[in-house]
Structures are given as structure tokens and as C-alpha cells.
Amino acid sequence: MKNIFNKLTFILLASITLVACHDDLDQEPIDPDIFSELDVYANANEAKSALAKLYAGFAVTGQQGPAGNPDLNPDDIDEGFSQFSRTLFYLNELTTDHSVLGWGDAGVPDMHGMYWTASNDFTNAMYNRLGQEISFCNSFIENALGLSDGVVQTYIAEARFLRAFAYYNLLDLYGNVPIQTTVATTLPTQNSREEVFNFVESELLDIQDQLASSGSNEYGRVDEVAAWALLSRLYLNAEVWTGTPRYDDCVSFSNDVMNSSYTINTTDGNNNGTAYDELFLADNNTNGAQREFIFALNFDGIQTQTYGGTTFLVHGQIGGSMTPSDFGVDSGWAGMRVTSSLVEKFDDQDMRGMFYSDGQSLEIEEISQFSNGYAVTKFKNIDINGVPGVGTGQDLRTDTDLPLIRLAEIYLNYAEATLRGGNGDVGTATQKINELRTRAYGGTTGNITSGDLTLDFILDERSRELYWECQRRTDLVRYNYFTTGNYLWPWKGNQPNGIAVDSYRNLFPIPSNTLATNSNLEQNPGY
Incomplete structure (x- = not known):
């Protein structure tokens, strides 16, 4: 494509x-x-x-x-x-x-x-x-x-x-x-x-x-699993959007997705201890991450030049003392940072928390100052070998594809729908969450038991797994946290x-x- x-x-x-x-x-x-x-x-x-x-x-x-x-x-x-x-x-x-x-x-x-x-x-x-x-x-x-x-x-x-x-x-x-x-x-x-x-x-x-059967379409085009995955997401939010809960349906279509040909990426191509970061590198269409991507936006650095997409995410996250070449680009736009509420959801062993703190304060006193708030290092225009994408030296080019729906989200949908009354299995939900946490920790030290699985835990796990993948507001609305005083964050x-x-x-x-x-x-x- x-x-x-x-x-x-x-x-x-x-x-x-x-x-x-x-x-x-x-x-x-x-x-x-x-x-x-x-x-x-x-x-x-x-x-x-x-x-x-x-x-x-x-x-x-x-x-x-x-x-x-x-x-x-x-x-x-x-x-x-x-x-x-x-x-x-x-x-x-x-x-x-x-x-x-x-x-x-x-x-x-x-x-x-x-x-x-x-x-x-x-x-x-x-x-x-x-x-x-x-x-x-x-x-x-x-x-x-x-x-x-x-x-x-x-x-x-x-x-x-x-x-x-x-x-x-x-x-x-x-x-x-x-x-x-x-x-x-x-x-x-x-x-x-x-x-x-x-x-x-x-x-x-x-x-x-x-639609094409699971995994049979060319990369970048959707197949039947994309329909099931979007139905999973749709049914998870049905109670908010229609007033009628559809958690059984969410569990059912999540199961269809989890039993498909898509798999969680476990290939640690750059040998840094986790396979999570491979999902957001310039070769994520070939390094194993693609097997987790159910629907992704393709960026190849030449045919898809834009000021948005991963060009925006890669450049926008770089500023302060960060070195743009470490990210496979020639400059940073000194834009986005994160609040302390996100940073504090991670412990030191969870390698999904990809933050840059050198010269950055944890708390944000002035939003206009890039040094206020930790920066993020999640998206890069380099491959597993550290080689920059084809857009080297060009502000407008990144090779990194952007997943809009990936299998990890469906694991989290299944777990949440189960706890909200759907006919899923708590043991299966725990197992799926532990698959994500095993990847995040590079081992089983972060694994949980079924007793740890609460709705608030799942919301925090969604934050740890999916931050900056454009789902957070939807999640907070579903939990009645977005506008209320039930959950506050800086600014x-x-x-x-x-x-x-x-x-x-x-x-x-x-x-x-x-x-x-x-x-x-x-x-x-x-x-």
C-alpha cells in the first residue's frame, strides 16, 4: 500500500x-x-x-x-x-x-x-x-x-x-x-x-x-480482524454512547481478534530488554511489530510527507538537551511533554515509560517552557539497528508507521469488559494483561494476579500501554473521569x-x- x-x-x-x-x-x-x-x-x-x-x-x-x-x-x-x-x-x-x-x-x-x-x-x-x-x-x-x-x-x-x-x-x-x-x-x-x-x-x-481473511491482505490494508477490533472498541463504549451496555458483545469480538492470526510483538530486535519500543521505530512495518498492527497509518518518508503523523510525534517531542539525531531527524520542535500524573503511573522497571528527564522538571509551572514536564522518547525515526529512516536531514519525513488499532488494546478491552459484567474469564484477562507486562518488564517481575485486576488498574494499564496513541480522552470519558473531580491532573x-x-x-x-x-x-x- x-x-x-x-x-x-x-x-x-x-x-x-x-x-x-x-x-x-x-x-x-x-x-x-x-x-x-x-x-x-x-x-x-x-x-x-x-x-x-x-x-x-x-x-x-x-x-x-x-x-x-x-x-x-x-x-x-x-x-x-x-x-x-x-x-x-x-x-x-x-x-x-x-x-x-x-x-x-x-x-x-x-x-x-x-x-x-x-x-x-x-x-x-x-x-x-x-x-x-x-x-x-x-x-x-x-x-x-x-x-x-x-x-x-x-x-x-x-x-x-x-x-x-x-x-x-x-x-x-x-x-x-x-x-x-x-x-x-x-x-x-x-x-x-x-x-x-x-x-x-x-x-x-x-x-x-x-473483507480479506485474517492476515491475508497486504500490509497497510485492513482485513476482517479490523472490523472485529473496531466492534470491540465500539461495544466497550456503548453504555456511554447509547445508554445500553454491550460488554458481552465486546468480549465476544475481542475473543475473535485474540484468536486471529495477529500476535503481540515479542521480538526485541535492538536487544534493549523489551520488545515494546519496536512498535514505534522506523522499521515497524518489518521488525515484528507489524504482526500486532490491525490498522495503521503508513509513512514511508518519501511518498507520505506531512507536518502531521509521526513527523509531528517525532519532532514535536524533541527539545531541550535532547539530541535530534538520536531520533533519526535533524531538528526538534520543542513541543509536547507529559504531566506528572502520567509519569507516576510507571515504576522504574516498566520499560514502556519512555521519558527524558535531563534538564526537565517533573512538574509543570509554565506550559510554554519546554523544560517544564518530562519529554517523551516513544517515537523514533530509526530502525532496530539505529539507522535513520530515509528522511534523514528532512524535517518532513519519517518512516515510522502509526498504529491506530493494535492487538494490545484488544487485550485491555477484553479485560475491562469482563470486569464491567461481560461474560469473559478473569483468568484469561489476567493472562493477557501479563503478556503485555512481561513484554514491558522484559520478564515476569511485573506480573499480577487476578486479585490485582480492578477497573482502575486497567485504566492505568491502558495509560501505560497506549499513551500518545490517541485514545486517552475516550477512556477517561468512559470512566467518568474526563470532566469530573473524580480524577484531577496538572492543568x-x-x-x-x-x-x-x-x-x-x-x-x-x-x-x-x-x-x-x-x-x-x-x-x-x-x-
């Missing part, structure tokens, strides 16, 4: 083409140099290139990396800010105990201070990015349905998964959003959060048998010691400019 990304430049026209209103407008192009929708969907091979655009919609920001020909209107937000995983980091990590960001760009302080409005650049960018991805998927599905090649049915199932993943994020972040499954020019109406949940569920259930609510904030901030606002152009939509309460 990485090699397909270089075919993206001609796909945008096909992705946004609307059906003409009159037959006399439905003309084939006369200019032989014009590459049109007719060419893109001429056969299954060309359709596969269009499918690559759908995957790339989550990885890059336009037709010309890293910037210059954006998919979103650059008047609305800087192109570099609008990349999907970078924006998701702002919304799901920067708003929590996992991160602060010292940059003063408009809208950034709003995130960790928890005082964003409906005009915030990043909440707006995410809403528009996901909406655009859905439009791309709808266009692909409509056009690909005209092809008879059997493999195209798999492509369509993948497009439906990507559309469901976009809707999953809208469901989580914004709640009540329109469901649109066709290319249309009319303004959509708003659906309830429960209706969006049901749509995502029905799509994933319907396509699970149409929650824009106060040094943390305070509770209004509960309506469990959801982000529908963008004000979207409401201005579509009278069918209502704003989320509180905004």
Missing part, C-alpha cells in the same frame, strides 16, 4: 465528482491529457489506486506533500495542522493527563485548558477532515459498484470500513452527526448519537465476511493542580461555520 500512495495526485477529481443533473452534461472528456473518473474506475487495478486515496485521507493532507495542494480549504486551517492523527492527538491526548503542548498557536492552549469553543481550529478541522473522508468513501463505493471484478467487492468492503472508522470518530468526538452514504448536493439532516452507533455497528457486521481546567470542568465538554462542539451553512443541524448542549 505504501507504493500505491504515489498514484494519488490524479484521484481527487474522482473523489469529489458529483452526478450531473442533465444528460447533456454527462460527457466524456475530449482532451486526452485529462485523467477523469472514467479512467480511475476503468478496471480493478485503477480502482485500487483510488482505494489508496481513502487510506491516504487519514495519513496525508492533500495532493502534494507536505503542503501546497490541500484537501481542506487552507483559509480555514493551516494544512499542517489538519492531518487526521495530529488533530486526533490534540483532541484525545492534549486534553488529558497525557500531554501538554507549549506552542501558542491559536486554539492549542484551549485543548489542555479545556476551554475550547465552537470556533476552535482543531475541533473544526477534525469535523471537516472526517466529513471529507466520508465523501471520498461514498464516491468510491458508488463508482466501484459498476465494476464486475470480484476483487472490487473487497475494495468496497475496505472503503466501508474506512467510512465506518470515520463515523466512529465522529460518534465519539461530536455525538449527533449526519449520516450520509451517497454523493449528494443537498444539506444533510442530523442523526442521533444512537443512530450513528447503530450505523457503524451494522456496517462492520455486514462487511466482516467481505486540567487550566489550573495548575487541576479542577473539574462542565460535563458538556465530554463532547466537542459542532463547528460554528458548519451550523451557519446547514440549518438542519443543532449545536451540542453547552456550546
Whole structure:
């Protein structure tokens, strides 16, 4: 799939083409140099290139990396800010105990201070990015349905998964959003959060048998296990999103994933005592980590240049006395650090806690000062041998892929759903947690017993295993910790010691400019 990304430049026209209103407008192009929708969907091979655009919609920001020909209107937000995983980091990590960001760009302080409005650049960018991805998927599905090649049915199932993943994020972040499954020019109406949940569920259930079998698809493309894994995540949050618990279903689909061909990476390729760090190196598509990645964004340092993705994570975490070349890049952006609440979740033997403390204070007195708060060393643009990725000397290039769903999360989903009343087995849950902790500690010294397995332990274990992987806000909302005084962290609510904030901030606002152009939509309460 990485090699397909270089075919993206001609796909945008096909992705946004609307059906003409009159037959006399439905003309084939006369200019032989014009590459049109007719060419893109001429056969299954060309359709596969269009499918690559759908995957790339989550990885890059336009037709010309890293910037210059954006998919979103650059008047609305800087192109570099609008990349999907970078924006998701702002919304799901920067708003929590996992991160602060010292940059003063408009809208950034709003995130960790928890005082964003409906005009915030990043909440707006995410809403528009996901909406655009859905439009791309709808266009692909409509056009690909005209092809008879059997493999195209798999492509369509993948497009439906990507559309469901976009809707999953809208469901989580914004709640009540329109469901649109066709290319249309009319303004959509708003659906309830429960209706969006049901749509995502029905799509994933319907396509699970149409996707490639477990482990049989090429790296970077999803298979049936991705549908099961997203269902596991969906059902874990069902009680919050619909009012109806679905923990048995979470356990069931987590079991399907755990019994699939995917395995926890245990290959300590750089011989540092743990196989955890291999998940976040430049060769994580080949070093063994790939066997754990159920859905990942691919970055190869040449075809996927962006100011977001792992470029943002690698560069943004480097500052102070840190040496950029140790991370396979030529400079640091002196941005993100972590709060003491995250650091204190690790003991000295847990090698997942990859922090840099030289010249850094544990506590944060001034967010704007990079020296306030420990830095993170989790993401690197070097391989297991310490060799930099192909982007050496280039700010905009990293080879490190970014997992959006990996098997370790499903272990944690199973354990939590079991403790919340699902029909799982506590012994199995303990065993799975210990697999993760054995990897983290390089041995069994950190293993637990079933008596240690509590909901709060699992939440802390999710933090230790998944920090900076863009799930923390969702977890804290599920535990009723995100806005309440039940759990405070430094600078929650824009106060040094943390305070509770209004509960309506469990959801982000529908963008004000979207409401201005579509009278069918209502704003989320509180905004």
C-alpha cells in the first residue's frame, strides 16, 4: 500500500465528482491529457489506486506533500495542522493527563485548558477532515459498484470500513452527526448519537465476511480482524454512547481478534530488554511489530510527507538537551511533554515509560517552557539497528508507521469488559494483561494476579500501554473521569493542580461555520 500512495495526485477529481443533473452534461472528456473518473474506475487495478486515496485521507493532507495542494480549504486551517492523527492527538491526548503542548498557536492552549469553543481550529478541522473522508468513501463505493471484478467487492468492503472508522470518530468526538452514504448536493439532516452507533455497528457486521481473511491482505490494508477490533472498541463504549451496555458483545469480538492470526510483538530486535519500543521505530512495518498492527497509518518518508503523523510525534517531542539525531531527524520542535500524573503511573522497571528527564522538571509551572514536564522518547525515526529512516536531514519525513488499532488494546478491552459484567474469564484477562507486562518488564517481575485486576488498574494499564496513541480522552470519558473531580491532573481546567470542568465538554462542539451553512443541524448542549 505504501507504493500505491504515489498514484494519488490524479484521484481527487474522482473523489469529489458529483452526478450531473442533465444528460447533456454527462460527457466524456475530449482532451486526452485529462485523467477523469472514467479512467480511475476503468478496471480493478485503477480502482485500487483510488482505494489508496481513502487510506491516504487519514495519513496525508492533500495532493502534494507536505503542503501546497490541500484537501481542506487552507483559509480555514493551516494544512499542517489538519492531518487526521495530529488533530486526533490534540483532541484525545492534549486534553488529558497525557500531554501538554507549549506552542501558542491559536486554539492549542484551549485543548489542555479545556476551554475550547465552537470556533476552535482543531475541533473544526477534525469535523471537516472526517466529513471529507466520508465523501471520498461514498464516491468510491458508488463508482466501484459498476465494476464486475470480484476483487472490487473487497475494495468496497475496505472503503466501508474506512467510512465506518470515520463515523466512529465522529460518534465519539461530536455525538449527533449526519449520516450520509451517497454523493449528494443537498444539506444533510442530523442523526442521533444512537443512530450513528447503530450505523457503524451494522456496517462492520455486514462487511466482516467481505473483507480479506485474517492476515491475508497486504500490509497497510485492513482485513476482517479490523472490523472485529473496531466492534470491540465500539461495544466497550456503548453504555456511554447509547445508554445500553454491550460488554458481552465486546468480549465476544475481542475473543475473535485474540484468536486471529495477529500476535503481540515479542521480538526485541535492538536487544534493549523489551520488545515494546519496536512498535514505534522506523522499521515497524518489518521488525515484528507489524504482526500486532490491525490498522495503521503508513509513512514511508518519501511518498507520505506531512507536518502531521509521526513527523509531528517525532519532532514535536524533541527539545531541550535532547539530541535530534538520536531520533533519526535533524531538528526538534520543542513541543509536547507529559504531566506528572502520567509519569507516576510507571515504576522504574516498566520499560514502556519512555521519558527524558535531563534538564526537565517533573512538574509543570509554565506550559510554554519546554523544560517544564518530562519529554517523551516513544517515537523514533530509526530502525532496530539505529539507522535513520530515509528522511534523514528532512524535517518532513519519517518512516515510522502509526498504529491506530493494535492487538494490545484488544487485550485491555477484553479485560475491562469482563470486569464491567461481560461474560469473559478473569483468568484469561489476567493472562493477557501479563503478556503485555512481561513484554514491558522484559520478564515476569511485573506480573499480577487476578486479585490485582480492578477497573482502575486497567485504566492505568491502558495509560501505560497506549499513551500518545490517541485514545486517552475516550477512556477517561468512559470512566467518568474526563470532566469530573473524580480524577484531577496538572492543568486540567487550566489550573495548575487541576479542577473539574462542565460535563458538556465530554463532547466537542459542532463547528460554528458548519451550523451557519446547514440549518438542519443543532449545536451540542453547552456550546
